[in-house]
Every structure is written in C-alpha cells, then in structure tokens.
Amino acid sequence: MEAVHALGKEKGLETEVLFDAIEAALISAYKRNFNAAQNVRVALDRVTGKYHVYATKTVVEEVVDDVTEISLGEARAIKADYELDDIIEIEVTPAKFGRIAAQTAKQVVVQRIREAERGIVYEEFSNRDGDIVTGLVQRTEAKNVFIDLGKTEAVLTPTEQIPGEEYHHGDRIKAYIIEVSNTVKGPQVLVSRTHPGLLKRLFELEVPEIQEGVVEIKSVAREPGMRSKIAVYSKDENVDPVGSSVGHKGMRVQAIVDELRNEKIDIVKWNPEPAKFIANALSPAKVISVAINEDAKESRVVVPGYQLSLAIGKEGQNVRLAAKLTGWKIDIKNEEQAAAETLDESMNVIEVTGEESFTAESDAV
Known part of the structure; x- marks a missing residue:
C-alpha cells in the first residue's frame, strides 16, 4: 500500500486511479488463471490492501450455464429472500495467483497507469490552444521537429517552421500551440513558429x-x-x-x-x-x-x-x-x-x- 501511494505521488496520479487499475488487473489475472467465462468483481480494501474476488451469477429456475447462473434453491440456501433474475455475488477469491496471472496483472496495471498519465497530459494541454510553450529540440524526422515539453512531445511540422531556421538537438525554443488532439498513442501537441x-x-x-x-x-x-x-x-x-x-x-x-x-x-x-x-x-x-x-x-x-x-x-x-x-x-x-x-x-x-x-x-x- 505504501508503494501504491509512492507511485501515485511520483506519477502525479490520484491513488484511486491506481486502486482501480489494480482491481482491473486482478480481474484479468483471475480470468486468465481460473475461469475466463465468469463475470467477476474485485473489491480491494484501500487501507489493508486485502482483496476479494466475487463471481456474479443470475438466479434462474433451471441452470443451463453453471458459470453464470445459479438455481433458485442454491441461491436461497445462501440467503432466503433471493428471487428469480436476482444477481448474486459468490466469493471465489483464490489462495494465490500463478506466475502467468501475476504477469498479466502487472501488464494491466502498467497499461492503466500509462493511460492515466496520458489523460493528465491531455487535460493539461487541451485548454492551452493559443498559448506559448518552451521546450528542447529532441530530434528531426522527415522534416518534422520534435520538441520535448517535459511531460510530452510537441511536433513542429515543416509548414509551421520559420523559413531557413535550423533546429539542433538541445536547442531551447519557444513555440505557439495551434492544436492539441488525443490520439491512440497519447496526446499530440502541434506547435508553430510562424503563427502571428x-x-x-x-x-x-x-x-x-x-x-x-x-x-x-x-x-x-x-x-x-x-x-x-x-x-x-x-x-x-x-x-x-x-x-x-x-x-x-x-x-x-x-x-x-x-x-x-x-x-x-x-x-x-x-x-x-x-x-x-x-x-x-x-x-x-x-x-x-x-x-x-x-x-x-x-x-x-x-x-x-x-x-x-x-x-x-x-x-x-x-x-x-x-x-x-x-x-x-x-x-x-x-x-x-x-x-x-x-x-x-x-x-x-x-x-x-x-x-x-x-x-x-x-x-x-
């Protein structure tokens, strides 16, 4: 739990975002290691770090699929007031996860953290159209100049470059934000050196x-x-x-x-x-x-x-x-x-x- 809080502070993320990521990761890990067909929910205690996995099942008259359904008799054995079509949760917390499942969980957490970071960067820059930014020239690819802004990169296309101006690695330059878009690869910031x-x-x-x-x-x-x-x-x-x-x-x-x-x-x-x-x-x-x-x-x-x-x-x-x-x-x-x-x-x-x-x-x- 200390690691979660430390990671949140380091990445600038709310700890709740990380807890949600861990819950999603545990769901993926459970499905991969135990039963992919089950609908499951994970409850993670925000104080102790203990977690419980619950399988959700629908109460039916006659069970056709025992993975997603439970008979009325079995349901009432758990709790007497269950009725047909009720959704019930049965704890299926495993004693431990396997190595492959743990690796799956790690990948999901990392992916969710990346998505959250991208979301924060997009939010930071999405309202900055028409603002000025300072960054360091990182590289040039196909005449596009990539500028490091710290949390993300900005792209200076050939049409937005001052004619005859040369850009070298490490140059500190100012540029004008003309567009911020949210792409599959994360937020893309387009800047200009020619805009009035x-x-x-x-x-x-x-x-x-x-x-x-x-x-x-x-x-x-x-x-x-x-x-x-x-x-x-x-x-x-x-x-x-x-x-x-x-x-x-x-x-x-x-x-x-x-x-x-x-x-x-x-x-x-x-x-x-x-x-x-x-x-x-x-x-x-x-x-x-x-x-x-x-x-x-x-x-x-x-x-x-x-x-x-x-x-x-x-x-x-x-x-x-x-x-x-x-x-x-x-x-x-x-x-x-x-x-x-x-x-x-x-x-x-x-x-x-x-x-x-x-x-x-x-x-x-």
Missing part, C-alpha cells in the same frame, strides 16, 4: 505593461523569418505604448528579435482614425496624405518621391504587411503620380503625419 500569435505572446511575456492590460496589442502581421508589424495602443495618455514595447535601449524587443532568429519587427502606434493608422502602419516611410473610402475599405496613400520604394518595401513587403495589419487595401503613389490622377469622389483626403514608431532588427545586420 507567437509574436503577440512573446510581447506579452516581455512587456509587463501588456500583461497588466495598460498597453494593448491591436493587431499583428507577420512574414515569418523576414519582417513583422505590430500595432499597440494605450488608453493611458501617460503611457507610451511604443516605448513600453521597445524597452530601455531596445532590450525588450531585442529579446523577441533574438528568439525569432533576427526577424525585423516594426512597432507602430494604433489609431482609431483609419487614415492615421494606415500612415503609421507604413512606417518607416513618411506619408503626406491618405485618401480613404470607408465603405470599400480602400485607401490611396501619397508619399514623397524619394520615399516611394521605402513605403512599398522590398518585393512589396512593407505595404503588404501594412495592409494585413490595418485590414485596408493600400495603393501607394508619389506626389507626381497623385497629381496626374483624378481621385475617386468616394474618397476623403486627409493630411497626415506618421506618429512614433520603431523598427527592431538584429544587431548583426
């Missing part, structure tokens, strides 16, 4: 103001391994959301850049006015004006000629991320192009100047 939620969670870990709700992350746009944009906002006028996210000498955001293997991160200030938010989202480019059509969620942005390539970004990356971040379609023009075009009457032109923003990248770049 990973960036959001990393900022929540690094920035106390975000944890406390003083600073709010409004939206995130990512092109994993390349560049990301994150929009932050604070209701408290005394708190600078961009400065809080950057940290002293950029330490907070630099920790995130290092975790994401030198992915560039633009931190911009969210604004409830779409024109100003769009101008901020195009950071580090400077914006002259933004014309918007709120119904169609379309905008035309005018930038100085020398800022056009910066606003668009390499292969259109900057404007593409700004569009994802804001949820608006963005068309960028320089001053000459804008002057030569007739603006759609549905668009309202707003003169804007971008608010504070910050771009973090690797110190090595």
Whole structure:
C-alpha cells in the first residue's frame, strides 16, 4: 500500500486511479488463471490492501450455464429472500495467483497507469490552444521537429517552421500551440513558429505593461523569418505604448528579435482614425496624405518621391504587411503620380503625419 501511494505521488496520479487499475488487473489475472467465462468483481480494501474476488451469477429456475447462473434453491440456501433474475455475488477469491496471472496483472496495471498519465497530459494541454510553450529540440524526422515539453512531445511540422531556421538537438525554443488532439498513442501537441500569435505572446511575456492590460496589442502581421508589424495602443495618455514595447535601449524587443532568429519587427502606434493608422502602419516611410473610402475599405496613400520604394518595401513587403495589419487595401503613389490622377469622389483626403514608431532588427545586420 505504501508503494501504491509512492507511485501515485511520483506519477502525479490520484491513488484511486491506481486502486482501480489494480482491481482491473486482478480481474484479468483471475480470468486468465481460473475461469475466463465468469463475470467477476474485485473489491480491494484501500487501507489493508486485502482483496476479494466475487463471481456474479443470475438466479434462474433451471441452470443451463453453471458459470453464470445459479438455481433458485442454491441461491436461497445462501440467503432466503433471493428471487428469480436476482444477481448474486459468490466469493471465489483464490489462495494465490500463478506466475502467468501475476504477469498479466502487472501488464494491466502498467497499461492503466500509462493511460492515466496520458489523460493528465491531455487535460493539461487541451485548454492551452493559443498559448506559448518552451521546450528542447529532441530530434528531426522527415522534416518534422520534435520538441520535448517535459511531460510530452510537441511536433513542429515543416509548414509551421520559420523559413531557413535550423533546429539542433538541445536547442531551447519557444513555440505557439495551434492544436492539441488525443490520439491512440497519447496526446499530440502541434506547435508553430510562424503563427502571428507567437509574436503577440512573446510581447506579452516581455512587456509587463501588456500583461497588466495598460498597453494593448491591436493587431499583428507577420512574414515569418523576414519582417513583422505590430500595432499597440494605450488608453493611458501617460503611457507610451511604443516605448513600453521597445524597452530601455531596445532590450525588450531585442529579446523577441533574438528568439525569432533576427526577424525585423516594426512597432507602430494604433489609431482609431483609419487614415492615421494606415500612415503609421507604413512606417518607416513618411506619408503626406491618405485618401480613404470607408465603405470599400480602400485607401490611396501619397508619399514623397524619394520615399516611394521605402513605403512599398522590398518585393512589396512593407505595404503588404501594412495592409494585413490595418485590414485596408493600400495603393501607394508619389506626389507626381497623385497629381496626374483624378481621385475617386468616394474618397476623403486627409493630411497626415506618421506618429512614433520603431523598427527592431538584429544587431548583426
């Protein structure tokens, strides 16, 4: 009994789970060694550890199968008030089990413990969709990376890996839980390094103001391994959301850049006015004006000629991320192009100047 309690403590299992496993094991052992056809129940004393095996039989007029049935006369010899169709229990506790039966019992107990452990792990992770976990890279199989989380393994599939990122045995990495499923082999945790939620969670870990709700992350746009944009906002006028996210000498955001293997991160200030938010989202480019059509969620942005390539970004990356971040379609023009075009009457032109923003990248770049 001491061993049962010690095992429960070691495995993190309720002792009742272990007692149930032992009872099931004794039933299997009894059936294997004595009578496989019998319906039996095992009662295990939770204090002394003594057990009793009871065969269950149905009271019938005429016995056809003496393994599962008992005559009314025999039943009433045990207890006078038995009636037909009653279910009675007769103790059939063996003096001892054979070696094979004991081995069977051991196998059943081990299997039940494994199932219980898997159940605990699944319960622990099933409600953690969208959470962040830290683990050690164990191995790579068919381009899938397996990460040790302590109680279980997580799988990082090729589609969820940052392009160009290498994973070596023993590397400590953070990942975002996208799915937890209960399979025949136990709980399976699927994680991602490319999900926008990973960036959001990393900022929540690094920035106390975000944890406390003083600073709010409004939206995130990512092109994993390349560049990301994150929009932050604070209701408290005394708190600078961009400065809080950057940290002293950029330490907070630099920790995130290092975790994401030198992915560039633009931190911009969210604004409830779409024109100003769009101008901020195009950071580090400077914006002259933004014309918007709120119904169609379309905008035309005018930038100085020398800022056009910066606003668009390499292969259109900057404007593409700004569009994802804001949820608006963005068309960028320089001053000459804008002057030569007739603006759609549905668009309202707003003169804007971008608010504070910050771009973090690797110190090595």
